[in-house]
Amino acid sequence: ETKGAKIFVIGGKADDPFWSKVKKGADDAGKLVSEQGGSVTWLGPQNYDNLGPDAADLIRTALSQKPDAVVGPDWVPEAMDEAFKAVVDAKVPLIIYNAGGMDAAKKLGAMNYIGSDEYIAGVAGGEYFAKSSSKNVLCINTLPGAANTESRCKGVADGLTKGGGKSTQLPLPSTSFGNPTAVAQAIKAALLKDTTVDGLVTISAGDANSAANAITQAGAADKVKLGTFDMDESTLQRIKDGTQLFAIDQQPYLQGYLAVSLLNTYVNFGLDLPTKPVLTGPGIVDASNVEATLNGVAAGAR
Amino acid sequence: MTSPLLKLTQINKSFGPIDVLNDISLEVKAGEVLCLLGDNGAGKSTLIKILSGVHKPTSGSMEINGNAIAFDSPRDASDNGIATVHQFGGTFPLMSIGRSFFVGAEPTKRWGPFTIYDRSRANEIAVREMRELGITRIDDGDRLVGGLSGGERQALAIARAVHFGAKLLILDEPTAALGVKEAAHVLRIVLQARQKGIAVVFITHNVIHALTVGDHFAVLIHGSKAADFRKGEKSREEITDLMAGGEQMAELEAEIESYMVASTGHSEPARQAL
Amino acid sequence: MTSPLLKLTQINKSFGPIDVLNDISLEVKAGEVLCLLGDNGAGKSTLIKILSGVHKPTSGSMEINGNAIAFDSPRDASDNGIATVHQFGGTFPLMSIGRSFFVGAEPTKRWGPFTIYDRSRANEIAVREMRELGITRIDDGDRLVGGLSGGERQALAIARAVHFGAKLLILDEPTAALGVKEAAHVLRIVLQARQKGIAVVFITHNVIHALTVGDHFAVLIHGSKAADFRKGEKSREEITDLMAGGEQMAELEAEIESYMVASTGHSEPARQAL
Amino acid sequence: MKTQTLAQPLERGVASTSTTSRPSIGSLLRRPEMGSLIGLIIVFAFFSVFGGTSFLTSGGAASWLNVASELGIIALPIGLLMIAGHLDLSVGSVIPASSMMIAIVSGHYGAPIIVGILAALCLGLAVGFINGLLVIRTRVPSFVVTLATLFAVAGLTLGLSVILAGSTSVALKSGPVAKLLLGQFVGGKFQVTLFWWIAFIVIVGFILNLSRYGNWILAMGGDQISARNAGIPTERLTIALFTGSGLCAAFVGLSQAILYNSAQVAAGQSFIFNSIIAVVIGGVLLTGGYGSVVGIVLGTLTFSVVNQGIFYTGFDANWASLIIGVLLLAAVLMNNTFRTMALTYAPRAKRGTRS
Amino acid sequence: MKTQTLAQPLERGVASTSTTSRPSIGSLLRRPEMGSLIGLIIVFAFFSVFGGTSFLTSGGAASWLNVASELGIIALPIGLLMIAGHLDLSVGSVIPASSMMIAIVSGHYGAPIIVGILAALCLGLAVGFINGLLVIRTRVPSFVVTLATLFAVAGLTLGLSVILAGSTSVALKSGPVAKLLLGQFVGGKFQVTLFWWIAFIVIVGFILNLSRYGNWILAMGGDQISARNAGIPTERLTIALFTGSGLCAAFVGLSQAILYNSAQVAAGQSFIFNSIIAVVIGGVLLTGGYGSVVGIVLGTLTFSVVNQGIFYTGFDANWASLIIGVLLLAAVLMNNTFRTMALTYAPRAKRGTRS
Numbered sequence A: 001e002t003k004g005a006k007i008f009v010i011g012g013k014a015d016d017p018f019w020s021k022v023k024k025g026a027d028d029a030g031k032l033v034s035e036q037g038g039s040v041t042w043l044g045p046q047n048y049d050n051l052g053p054d055a056a057d058l059i060r061t062a063l064s065q066k067p068d069a070v071v072g073p074d075w076v077p078e079a080m081d082e083a084f085k086a087v088v089d090a091k092v093p094l095i096i097y098n099a100g101g102m103d104a105a106k107k108l109g110a111m112n113y114i115g116s117d118e119y120i121a122g123v124a125g126g127e128y129f130a131k132s133s134s135k136n137v138l139c140i141n142t143l144p145g146a147a148n149t150e151s152r153c154k155g156v157a158d159g160l161t162k163g164g165g166k167s168t169q170l171p172l173p174s175t176s177f178g179n180p181t182a183v184a185q186a187i188k189a190a191l192l193k194d195t196t197v198d199g200l201v202t203i204s205a206g207d208a209n210s211a212a213n214a215i216t217q218a219g220a221a222d223k224v225k226l227g228t229f230d231m232d233e234s235t236l237q238r239i240k241d242g243t244q245l246f247a248i249d250q251q252p253y254l255q256g257y258l259a260v261s262l263l264n265t266y267v268n269f270g271l272d273l274p275t276k277p278v279l280t281g282p283g284i285v286d287a288s289n290v291e292a293t294l295n296g297v298a299a300g301a302r
Numbered sequence B, C: 001m002t003s004p005l006l007k008l009t010q011i012n013k014s015f016g017p018i019d020v021l022n023d024i025s026l027e028v029k030a031g032e033v034l035c036l037l038g039d040n041g042a043g044k045s046t047l048i049k050i051l052s053g054v055h056k057p058t059s060g061s062m063e064i065n066g067n068a069i070a071f072d073s074p075r076d077a078s079d080n081g082i083a084t085v086h087q088f089g090g091t092f093p094l095m096s097i098g099r100s101f102f103v104g105a106e107p108t109k110r111w112g113p114f115t116i117y118d119r120s121r122a123n124e125i126a127v128r129e130m131r132e133l134g135i136t137r138i139d140d141g142d143r144l145v146g147g148l149s150g151g152e153r154q155a156l157a158i159a160r161a162v163h164f165g166a167k168l169l170i171l172d173e174p175t176a177a178l179g180v181k182e183a184a185h186v187l188r189i190v191l192q193a194r195q196k197g198i199a200v201v202f203i204t205h206n207v208i209h210a211l212t213v214g215d216h217f218a219v220l221i222h223g224s225k226a227a228d229f230r231k232g233e234k235s236r237e238e239i240t241d242l243m244a245g246g247e248q249m250a251e252l253e254a255e256i257e258s259y260m261v262a263s264t265g266h267s268e269p270a271r272q273a274l
Numbered sequence D, E: 001m002k003t004q005t006l007a008q009p010l011e012r013g014v015a016s017t018s019t020t021s022r023p024s025i026g027s028l029l030r031r032p033e034m035g036s037l038i039g040l041i042i043v044f045a046f047f048s049v050f051g052g053t054s055f056l057t058s059g060g061a062a063s064w065l066n067v068a069s070e071l072g073i074i075a076l077p078i079g080l081l082m083i084a085g086h087l088d089l090s091v092g093s094v095i096p097a098s099s100m101m102i103a104i105v106s107g108h109y110g111a112p113i114i115v116g117i118l119a120a121l122c123l124g125l126a127v128g129f130i131n132g133l134l135v136i137r138t139r140v141p142s143f144v145v146t147l148a149t150l151f152a153v154a155g156l157t158l159g160l161s162v163i164l165a166g167s168t169s170v171a172l173k174s175g176p177v178a179k180l181l182l183g184q185f186v187g188g189k190f191q192v193t194l195f196w197w198i199a200f201i202v203i204v205g206f207i208l209n210l211s212r213y214g215n216w217i218l219a220m221g222g223d224q225i226s227a228r229n230a231g232i233p234t235e236r237l238t239i240a241l242f243t244g245s246g247l248c249a250a251f252v253g254l255s256q257a258i259l260y261n262s263a264q265v266a267a268g269q270s271f272i273f274n275s276i277i278a279v280v281i282g283g284v285l286l287t288g289g290y291g292s293v294v295g296i297v298l299g300t301l302t303f304s305v306v307n308q309g310i311f312y313t314g315f316d317a318n319w320a321s322l323i324i325g326v327l328l329l330a331a332v333l334m335n336n337t338f339r340t341m342a343l344t345y346a347p348r349a350k351r352g353t354r355s
Ligand SMILES: Nc1ncnc2c1ncn2[C@@H]1O[C@H](COP(=O)(O)OP(=O)(O)OP(=O)(O)O)[C@@H](O)[C@H]1O
Pocket: B015, B018, B020, B038, B039, B040, B041, B042, B043, B044, B045, B046, B047, B087, C137, C146, C147, C148, C149, C150, C151, C152, C177, C179, E010, E011, E014
């Protein structure tokens, strides 16, 4: 008879479409945890304005509640590592997920790393563009300066350079954040101004909806190809319809689900997975595999 | 003798721990001017705020034409034909004269299928009514109230109340900021209103103004009604003493007189000088 | 005859397209009370705002004790010993009486290595100075100004100016909201100040108050100086006519008289009644 | 913040004394809105020079007009509220809430689109009504009240969306009529919202300038106590104004959902700030009591041109914020300077000759 | 917004008439800050019940105190500005700008940490000074001016960081002394910023309550024209206040950089809104002229407890915003209700017996 595992999950904003899928995974795995007498608590910041310090605060908040295990992303190592080390020093099992990679996990003394890597995912996207012969891709960054979005765009650029193209970043001012029309019009303007642009990649599925709209308005549907990080129903619908090239999927649901499940079994039964790191992506969703993906999206798991 | 238009019985009012009015009973009759007198802070403004629906009394009752009534808002009072010029405010510095005059009772006209604010009529009436009060320099109802002089602004508030005061007109120190001529106009208008059968409550610190228009006088001292008399029942000196809160003013007057003698060599009786 | 403390030469002032003051020349002498009279909107407040550094004249020059001077801000004026009670404002509803009294000139005391605001002294002085003006009900300097009656608030502003008026005290309609007793106190204080050699500029619409304190009278009509005379040079009737903007008031007075006759059956001369 | 509370509008009063009843060019130039117009013209000229030809094409115009139209629909009722002395932050969560409402009702559950539209509008009405009621009943400042509803509605939206639709973003496929009325690009470029904006401008302009309610709003913002004393039903008016802003926010939310075929829980926060900015640039006093619809519209346009124009210039996008900041200041400065200038050169009316 | 402008503080005036000079329990209960305190106690009690034991441990306390201390250092000068009738939005970009300044100077270029600290503070001073100067010279509302500098500084930070450091995030390794003073966790839990906050509270409390400048600030916010007429150097005071808020924002920025060993371009925007919220919850009037340091501190604590306490409850994070909204409203409501209640039960002083 175990007393159950008290697991704390540090993640993104609960209303962030990407993180809500991670959270759903964690919550679904949490159903078993609570059946076994434990609990899963999600800690996310109110906004991303002060990400590193806020996330470090969340780790300390988790630690102050005497957790049996902690999961967290290493978004801003300089700011967060000290707090993660405090978790490890307190002999609390730790899994790093979503950001940081196996290197960070090793350095911090964490059990494992689960997830993809923003940079590698970006490179995969850049290479896909290169393969479909895009030469000049804009990376639309609606959160300029944030570590994860910066590395996504950097990855795309490096992937394209390898394939002989180039990518520049279009940082949008914070006054546009969360307003699809402002984002769409900004993208349209960029397309009208630089007619050599033949590819667009956005950092979130919501922005992809705006970008698709912008491409139509700029009358560049036959020339400019669209890709995005993450996805939602409309994104997949466009891939199905052929108006969007691809979406880079890192299977966020799995990140939450696996992290919680692994820690739960470790705390309760001492089980540990030898596979390190556990990679959930990047996977590219394009016309070839879009049908299977649609069902998962409708359930909020993809 | 006419029956009272408005009757107050045992009105009390406190703000938190401070009792401002104690058991005030009063009658206001149609076609009569009631002068409310009293020292600074006696509670005159508070009393008329109760009459005009701004404050609710802590206890006590009000009747209009014999029917008990309680005002929930100033609008209730104005719906009962009561118009008030309060001591402060009443005009809006950033609004035009015409708009400020008609706030809450805008004249409208048809404009196709719509009912719209009739700006030119509002301006015209506002300017005309101010002219009635002797303010002849204002000829543009679109001017902003904030650019008017102190007296001009007060005249605007009075003109408004006179225009809307159907049954009872309440004026809280209306002549305070007015020039000699404008004050005379206000007195004339009060007397005209009385003649039309309107009841008027008139607050002033000026004995002469009070004597000119008042039919009936009530004096508040420290929130209680200290005297209640009709025209001719008391001398001007007695009234002045009551207005000063019942305190003897002889000493003060003597002092002023002594200064006047000292400086100019000749003296007028100070009693007359106040 | 003393040389002028303050001398204005050919002062003009316009607000945008409106000329408010035309070529005003005036002298204010130490130990004298200058009464500035005039109808509503004549430009009195505008003129004293120039004296107190609030507005800059459009043209014209000012001298203090014979030296040309230009005020950049009200602070410049108060540094030159000029204290003013303006017609509006001057008190802060959400501040305590003590703090409001000393705004800009706070009394301080040592507290260890620090210089701190001396609250109890400020409150004490403020309450004492208001008492001097006959406001005896205010005994707590921590009360907020917003809870005072109209007259109490005005007395506070006057008490402040009297306290700080080193050389020249300017009072813009100080007695407007005051009760009989408080107004008498203000007159007394003006006369006291004069005796101490302070120059006073006194604006009023009350002929009797003007005659009680004034040594020297200047009348503005439509922004121009219409008359400038010393005590005793003009009769009360003449002064009243000038204050009314030079317009004949006989008709108006007759009308008021007729109303009074009609209503009460007996009449007093209306001229006296204003 | 306080200084110009008096200074600016009073000067306006002075100016209008010399305006005759038929509008002359001189008097037009001296209207207070002229300042805002000049501000707009300046930023427009800036981008015409640096934005190259594509800024001046119809596509370029669509760029800032589309953004302006959505922002404008929010800014109008926010402007009215601000003139009346209130703020409404809750629009920031009413927009995504109504987006999700229509997407869940008509997208997820497949109800007819009109049902979704009505549900979304009702939601806006309800939130606005609650805001107004709380403001008048509790006498807590509207900033705090609407802040609380901002959080509460955001929380409800997220929680209910996850429960009902299992996701924080829901797709919405709407029929041709709904698309035509709310989600169309006219000429492939101009959002149909633009025409709605014009309709809203006419309505709000009517309310503020021509109806008696405009008078009430100005008076309430100028001096709430005097306004109540003058018999204005300040409580009902407050509720009506908040209801109006809730309704407009819901309208923008649902039309965005129809336009972009999907709704996200986390949209709309930028509207809170941007609508206040647009209204303040348009000359409405943050402290209430003064403002005009023309000003609000010009402020909205100025802000949108600055925000979108930057993408037409060749400047490095890293410097975008810097340029936005400088241009905003320049626009507002020109606004003030021009107003003063116009007054100084106005024809003089000798007072002596007028009395 | 306007109603309680008069109503609340006047009642306070009434209350204090009956307070004697030595503080009795009754008079303490009737102080206006008591309302805010009760609000704080209520949210605290809520989380003590639902947050379980760990909320009450020192670790739990640290989690809201740490947040409160950084927010509090910003909220204090913002509160002073708001009392004086101004707003400062530019703190939102001064914080990341000063973070980047110290990280680039001492991290990227390796200058001694003290040089970086001074550079960051000078940056804050400079931005504050420019804000103040623009406000008094242009007479544009401070909301618009500081909005413009918000954008401008954000743009400069992003642009210059990319040019100088080639990146939008820069690491900073600081020596033990700097860490001890600015970047330490005392007892492994409490940020050393907490002690700085206490120092700032004492300083600002001294300014507002004990120095003459407090009087000037209150008067300027109450009625800027009368304040100027009373001889207050309103222009210099305005500049001083803006400089103060720039300085405090820079302080928070640099201490975050030292504490978290790195600086990002995008950090800090949330402080704009949150500081205003904390100040308003603390009872400062948005329109100026009224407020207290105790209130600002209690407002900051209330907001932080609500924001952090939620993590100690078992509630699903999806509903967090809803609970935050409801609790904020409850706290402010209790605040108001309590104030009224205290007044109603106050001992009555018959006026007749007092004159
Ligand atoms: N809202 C309030 N809160 C606290 N005290 C108040 C309030 N209103 C009035 N008072 C107090 O009540 C008393 C009476 O005030 P009121 O304004 O009625 O006097 P008044 O007779 O009109 O005086 P004045 O002639 O100076 O206008 C004063 O002492 C004043 O301080």
